[in-house]
Amino acid sequence: MAGPVDTCTCGTCCKVRVTIQQIFNVLDIYGWLLDSYVVDFFQEQLWEKLPNSWKIFLQTVSPEEFGKWLANDISCKRVWPLSLLALRQITKDLQLDRDHRNDGSTLRCRAKKFECNSENFIVENKNERSHEIHVALKKHNNLFLKHVKKKKRYEIQQIAQICADCAQESKTRCIVDIGAGMGHLARSLAFKHGLCVICIEQDTELSQQARKWDKELLISLSKHLPALSANRPQHVSIKLENTNSNRSKTTDDMQKIFSNDFNLSEKRSGFGIVGLHPCGDLAATLLKLYTSQCETRFICIVGCCYMKLTLKYPVSALSGYPLSKYLSSFANYKLSYTALEVACHAIESYCDKLKTGNYEDLIVHAYRAILETILIKRDSQLRHSQVKNVKVTKSMTLKQYCALATANFEEHLRPKDSDFQNLQVKFYLSRWQHIVIFGALRTMLAPLVETIVLLDRFLYLSENQLCPILKPIFDARLSPRNFLLFSMKNIEQTLF
Structure with a gap:
């Protein structure tokens, strides 16, 4: 069981608290960019809200040039506004380093009293039999790749070994994979690494599909490795609730499954918690489960979907953000839905699009903002109406986009031909690259929001x-x- 809430005075935690303060100082000035809805770009005249020096300068900057500048490309020869240069630098200095190749990007709490056996959490597997099985399974790795998309394959390859090493280091064979989906990670942990895995997934259909693929994989592996001895993952379709009583019940249920289905001693079946991209509040729920239950040995989570976090102001036990007492004590710790949503975008991909000139699909944001002005003119109650998602191709016109986006609207509310002849609409369309650059400014700030959450x-x-x-x-x-x-x-x- 975790101890009482305390304030760590190690260098890392002190620096973390200072960084959070500094980020909020930046957001006090420029947070409005993150809080703005791009769909309101023309309606709210967002471009006009930029500092005058930025507006004048950015009028002549192409998205390609802005992308290169954002990526610190030295080929940019212009003299940029000093405040814009300062903002780019401070966001770079304050955000977490996202480069997975940089050893210096790791943050570790250094307090002596918090010391644990995790200084180097990748450990050598010294079990010879496990090593032999691992080598044999490697020859048939293609069997594990079936049904798994390229991105998920990459993620599983990275995180599965970390989880296996954590289990060995913490002297447990048990892992609970929460938000397990169709069980791709669980199958790797169970069959490749010989771990006992329970999958918790709220969606019953996903759990059923996972069981089907577990069986399919086990049959395929048995043909190549008849001597393979592995426990099939156990799938449980439940929703974790954010209460102490529910967390205790979940732990008891997991203990019983490990005891009954895996033939493990209930008193010795402490388990690790794994979450590969748990959505929104689920990441916070896992952290609360880990801190409140003595049976939990370790936790490995990679969060996502920050915009789905429950934002309770003032903070309550149900809050997904903030979790720490430190941040809860801030007078202004609030983050908006739009700020959290943009924090889920990839600044690297956005910069790549701009730098290479491959950003024409981003005109969709201008199309949507123009459609917003047309709809509001039709009826003010149509503001922020839900329209259909439309993938814009290079040849798609504004008129074609609007027709597809409002296909479910009543006829009298849909844009007319005369709307597209309107001089104001034509002027808006000519400024579509301003929206791209405005979006890039928001993307530049987005890593600060993710940094705060993490x-x-x-x-x-x-x-x-x-x-x-x-x-x-x-x-x-x-x-x-x-x-x-x-x-x-x-x-x-x-241990008990």
């Missing part, structure tokens, strides 16, 4: 006397939400 979770573990590690483990271009938050309890804390 550092809040880091401090939450630290305050509960648990040793957190935060590290980018994926290539951000392949998997934009690439930070692993990891913690392992002392063995003495977890």
Whole structure:
């Protein structure tokens, strides 16, 4: 069981708290960019709200040039506004380093009293039999790739070994994969690494599909490796609730499954928690489960979908953000839905699009903003109406987009031919690249929002006397939400 809430005074945690303060200082000035809806670009005249020096300068900057500048390309020879240069630099200095190749990007709580056995959480597997099986399975790795998309394959390859090493280091064979989906990660942990895995998934259909593919994989593996001995993952379709009683019940249920289905001693079946991109509040729920239950040995989570976090102001036990006492004590700790949503975008991919001139599909944002002005003119109650998602191709016109986007609207509310002849609409369309650059400004600030969310979770573990590690483990271009938050309890804390 985690200890009482405490404030860690190690250098890392002190720096984390200062960084959070500095980020909010930046957002106090420029946070309106993140809080703006791009759909309101023309309606709210968002371009006019930019500092005058920016507006004048950016009038003559192409998206390609802006993308190169954003990526620190030295080929940019212009003299940029000083305040814009300063903002780019401060966002770079304050955000977490997203480069998975940089060893210096790892954050570790250094407090002595929080010390755990996780300083180097990748450990050598010394079980010879496990090593032999692992080598044999490697020859048939293609069997594990069936039904798995390229991005998910890459993620599983990276995180599965980390989870297996954590299990060995924390002296447990048991893992609970929460938000397991169709069980791709669980199958790798169970069959490749010989672990006992329980999958918790709210969607019953996904659990049923996972069982089908478990059976299919086991049959295929048995043909090539008749001597393979592995426990099939156990799938449970439940929703985790954010209450102490529910967390205790979940832990008891997991203990019973490990005892009954895997023939493990209930008193010795402490388990690790794994979450590969748990959506929204689920990441916060997993952290609360880990800190509140003594049976939980370690946690490995890579969060996502920050805009789905429950934002309770003032903070309550049901809040998904903030979690830490430190951040909860701030007078202004609020983050908007739009800020959290843009934090889920990939700044690397956005810059790549701009730099290479491959950004024509981004005209969809201008089309949608223009459609907004047309709809509001038709009826003010149509503001922020839900329209159909339309994939814009190079040849698609504004008129074609609007027809598809409003296909479900009543006829009298849909745009007419006369709307597209309107001089104001034509003027808006000529400024579509301004929307691209405005979006790039928001994307530049977005990593600050993700940094706040992740550092809040880091401090939450630290305050509960648990040793957190935060590290980018994926290539951000392949998997934009690439930070692993990891913690392992002392063995003495977890054993009865």
